[in-house]
Structure formats: structure tokens, C-alpha cells
Amino acid sequence: MRRLYSYFRSSASFRVRIALGFKGLPYEYVPVHLTKDGGEQFVPAFRALNPDALIPVLDDDGRVLTQSLAIIEYLDETHPEPPLLPRDALERAYVRAFALGIACEIHPLNNLRVLRYLVRQLGADDDAKNAWYRHWVEEGLASLEARVLAEGRSGRHVLGDTVTLADVVLVPQIFNARRFDCRLDHVPTLMRICERCLELAPFVEAQPESQPDAE
């Protein structure tokens, strides 16, 4: 039995949903509401699964995995076809660097708990919070756009015409950016890649509005 602890809006969960769909792996969707009653991620039963109080969590037949990128690489290693990482070591490093450019440089700065801290502990108002959010997304995506253009390796996807981990991480970040009205006209290549990805079923089926807990 495979269970994914997820929230429809969670972009880190969205990454894992895409990967599961891409590999054709069925799973039970376990919703964890991140804001209701202060957040279900903080209840003891969930913290017992993940002391970080973060989703996604994948329970693969009793083996509990955390961190979306580690989960996706685990899925890729245990279900190699179709692959999400290239065989070539340099290409793999390129794809991982792109994915980490989002997962380490953009996303953690704009995570719910960080935004809450800005508001509750540091007294930021809505405008300040949104300015913070947009700043890190717009700047982070701009550098990824520059990297992709400089490398000249993109096609339909970040690396040529094949879906990789880079696309799996890019699309959820663009959804987040849209939700917070970030500027996106300065990243046309990333937007074009996102559109191509959204022609594919695993991306469409994993999107927030397609989830059982969508509001």
C-alpha cells in the first residue's frame, strides 16, 4: 500500500504527485490540511510520521519517506522506467541543479511557516508579505531562465524534449507564482516549458484543482 500525505496547494506535494503519475504508480491520497485548526501538520499523529511537520510524506508499504526530492529519486531508483534523471552524469548534475534552484533557493523562503513568521513574529502586513514572496520568486526564476538560455539545452522541456526532475519541480513553482500574482513575463522560456508540460497527463492530473481535497 502506497500513501501520499498531501495538500492540494502544496507545491512540494505536487512534485511527488507528478512523479507518481509519470511512473504510473497508484497511491492513496491522504489529505493534510495545512491551515485548518492551526494546521493538521502539527497534530501528534502526523508529527510522529514527520517531525518536521511538513508534507509531502510518502508511506511506501510502511517505509516512511520525507523530502520531495528524496522521495522522487527513491521512486526513480525503484521504478526506473520512464526515467526522471538522465543517464549522463553531467546532464544529471544540470537537472539536479535546476531542481535545487527551486527547492533550495526559492521555495523555502516562501513556505507557509516562513510567511507566518514574517506576519506573526515580525509584524509584516499583507503587502510586505506579498512583496517578500514575489521578490524571491521573481529573482529566483529569472536566474533559472538565464541559466536555461545560457546552456541552450532546452527543448519542449528543461533538458531537451524529455521530462526530467527539473520539469517536475518547475511546474508547481509556476503555479505558486501565479497564485501570488508574481511577474512572469521575464521568464518566457520557463513559461513555454510549463505549457508543454501541462499538455501531459501526469502534470494535469497532479495539479491542485484535480486533487480530492481541492477547495
Ligand SMILES: N[C@@H](CCC(=O)N[C@@H](CS)C(=O)NCC(=O)O)C(=O)O
Ligand atoms: N523541502 C521540503 C519542503 C516541504 C514543505 O515545505 N512543505 C510545505 C508545503 S509545500 C509544508 O508542509 N508547509 C507547512 C508549514 O509551513 O507549516 C520538500 O521538498 O519536501
